[in-house]
Amino acid sequence: MDALDQALVTLLRHDCRRPISDLAAILKVSRATVRARLDRLERDGEIIGYTVVLRADAQAAAVRAITLIAVEGRRAGDVIDALKGFAEITSVHTTVGTWDIVVELSAGSLPELDELLRRVRLVPGVTTSETHLLLSTPRSARARL
Secondary structure, three states, X not given: OOHHHHHHHHHHHHOOOOOHHHHHHHHOOOHHHHHHHHHHHHHOOOOOOOOOOOHHHHOOOOEEEXXXXXXXXXOHHXXXXXXXXXXXXXXXXXXXXXXXXXXXXXEOOHHHHHHHHHHXXXXXXXXXXXXXXXXXXXXXXXXXX
């Protein structure tokens, strides 16, 4: 992707419903150029879809954290399946090293976070965890309203 493609994608990340004429005006190129770029990015698999962002997904939670989780033996799949059922967990990642799983989670308050972490530690197969509070997020690719 060149600089124009990147600028186009950035605009689409903020509002994928923005009309092509608006995109063209902001980027100072023709509508045909924007349409051709979009067609190519979609055809090449750089853009694989467009989505809707719900207010609940875009609003910052009062308390956000990253929790590192160690798993007993070969139980990672079971633990991941259990973690997918927690509405407060926004992302689940597998990793290598000391920790097996990294989760991003959110809660309305510190007592709610404490209760959530207690429930996570009770998941069969979780042997230990370490949690880090997120104070701010200077950069994120997540959509914002």
